[in-house]
Amino acid sequence: METNKASNAPDDKGVGDGPAGKRGPMTIAVSEILLINMEKPGVAFPFIKALVNVNDHFHKLHPDSEFPFHIALMTKNQAQEQHIRNHLNKLGHAAAIMFPNDTNNKGDKSSVEKERLACVEIPPPSTDQIQLRVAFDGDNVLFSQDPESAKAIHGLESFKQNEDEKQDVPLREGPLKCFLEALVNMEKKFHAKHPNENCPVQTFLVTARNPVFSGTRVLKTLKSWGLELTQAFFLSGTPKGPPLSMIQPHIFFDDRKMHVNEGLELGVVSALVPYGIGYETDKEAKEEEANHGDKQGNSVSIN
Structure with a gap:
């Protein structure tokens, strides 16, 4: 799944930035197997369904505006396109999905890397709520990897001191800050029109940071960005x-495989964000384990 970059201030023209910097919808690109798998709703279908629900709510409030989300199907199998479209018609959402022949998007991974778009890996399973609920880890997801790198190099005590001394210095943007920004902008628009109604978009921070010695900088960073989440958990x-x-x-973003696995064990779609020192550490450990297994498999025992 990939997302384009979002803008700062909300207005009635859309929530994201187009390729030329013009304000417009945020595009969510999803691979065909995550949307329709073996002729059944795929693992990402409830997430996409919730996005469509947000579009519907937004259109009722702002009928002259573009939908906040454009959802594009990524597939290179043109022969399967009509087959997938027919299944989405049965599910009632084909009209909400852009297909490769409708756009210039061919689902090419190289184009994702070239444009430096935010991307994640989504394993099963999922939830089926209508209200869009998105949870984010902090470091290496919403924020840059700098504090995590300092902790890895200099230790926990140095990390505590660094975060205390720099609590008034905003953290740098992480790869999915743009997505949170788009969601919060929509929350603001909904509350501006209907302040007493439940918003169909809710956002959550789920971070391993301590609320006392490292949480303050996070909260001050979010405030400096003008972003207020529904709820924050400092664990x-x-x-x-x-x-x-x-x-x-509907989806939880984290850079560590162990936290992704925690979510999966509970039936929560948990997406691995391939960014930062935590992800690289997990990757190196996995490669080392694989190499060790190869060596064992190639060994010869002589009795």
Whole structure:
């Protein structure tokens, strides 16, 4: 799944930036197997369904505006396109999806890398709520990897001191800050029109940071960006499973495989963000394990 970059201030023209910097919708590109798998709704279908629901709500409030989300199907199998379209028609959402022949998007991974778009890997399973609920990790997801790198190099105590001294210095943007920004902009628009109604978009921060010595900088950073989430969980290194179980998000973004697995064990779609020192550490450990297994498999025992 890929997303384009979002803008700062909300207005009635859309929520994202187009390729030339013009304000417009945010495009969510999803591969065909995540949308329709073996003629059944795929793992990402509830997430896409919730996005369509947000579009419908937004259109009722702003009938003259573009939809906040454009959803594009990524496929190179043109022969299967009509087959997929027919299944989406049965599910009632074909009209909300852009197909490769409708756009210039061919689902090419190289174009994603060339344009430096935010992308994630989504394993099963999923939730089926209508309200769009999205949960984010902090470091290496919403924020850059600088604090994590300092902790890895200099240790936890140095990290604490660094975060305390720099609590008034905003963290740098991470790869999915743009997506959070688009969601929060929509929340603001909904509340501006109907302040007493429940918003169909909710956002959550689920971070291993401590609320005392490292949470302050996070909150001040979000405030400096003008972003207010529905709820924030500072877990001080404890498991992320309990809050995820309570939130039941459509999707949870994290850079560490162990946290992704926690979500998956609870039936939460948990997407691995391939960015930062945590992801690289997990990747190196996996490669080392694979190499060790190869060596064992190639060994010869002589009795």
